[in-house]
Each structure stands twice: as C-alpha cells, then as structure tokens.
Amino acid sequence: MPLKPMAVSFVCELVMALIFSWMLAGLGVGTLTMGALTGLLIGGGFMVTATVTNNIFPGRKLMLSVIDGAHWVAVAVIECLILVVLS
Numbered sequence: 001m002p003l004k005p006m007a008v009s010f011v012c013e014l015v016m017a018l019i020f021s022w023m024l025a026g027l028g029v030g031t032l033t034m035g036a037l038t039g040l041l042i043g044g045g046f047m048v049t050a051t052v053t054n055n056i057f058p059g060r061k062l063m064l065s066v067i068d069g070a071h072w073v074a075v076a077v078i079e080c081l082i083l084v085v086l087s
Contacts, residue, residue, distance in 0.1 A: 016075075016079065017079055017083065020039075020042070020076070020079050020080055020083055021083050021087075023038070023042070024038060024080060024083055024084065024087070025087070029080075029084060030084065030087070031084070032081060032084055032085070034084075035080040035081050035083070035084035036077050036080065036081055038080050039073075039076040039077035039078070039079065039080030039081065040073060040076070040077055042076045042080070043069075043072055043073030043074075043075070043076030043077060044069075044073055047069065047072035047073065047075075047076060048065075048069035048072065048073060051065055051068045051069045051072060052065045052069065055068065
C-alpha cells in the first residue's frame with residue numbers, strides 16, 4: 001500500500017476530528033442523539049454537496065457521488081459520536 005496517501009489521509013482525518021470537536025463543543029452537543037444528528041447535518045450539508053460538485057464537472061456518474069457521499073456522511077456521524085462519548 002502507498003504510504004504517502006495514507007499519511008495525508010490520516011492527517012486530514014485528525015484535522016476533521018479537531019474541527020468537529022470544536023463545533024460540537026461550541027454547539028453544546030452532549031448527547032449521542034444530538035451528536036449523530038450533528039454529524040448527519042455536517043455530512044449531508046457540506047460533504048455530500050462538495051462531493052457532488054467535484055464529481056459532476058468531470059462527468060462522473062451520479063452513483064459515484066451517492067457512494068462517496070454516503071461514505072462521508074457515515075464518517076461524519078461516527079466521528080461525532082466518538083467525540084461525544086470522549087467528551
């Protein structure tokens with residue numbers, strides 16, 4: 001496996017977790033339900049829209065955006081849930 005993309009991805013995930021932690025604290029999110037909802041809204045509102053935009057201009061199929069978008073929504077929800085549990 002290529003190490004450089006994995007290292008860059010790891011750093012990006014750390015930055016994402018830091019920003020999510022800051023947002024959750026600022027919003028006063030303290031329950032798992034609110035953590036999951038916040039992750040869902042962040043994932044759907046920011047990540048999915050950016051993914052669709054990135055995939056539509058090169059003419060990629062819509063299903064790629066659906067798959068990528070669902071992945072990033074799941075990442076956001078799981079990260080927010082973990083951060084709520086750890087806080």
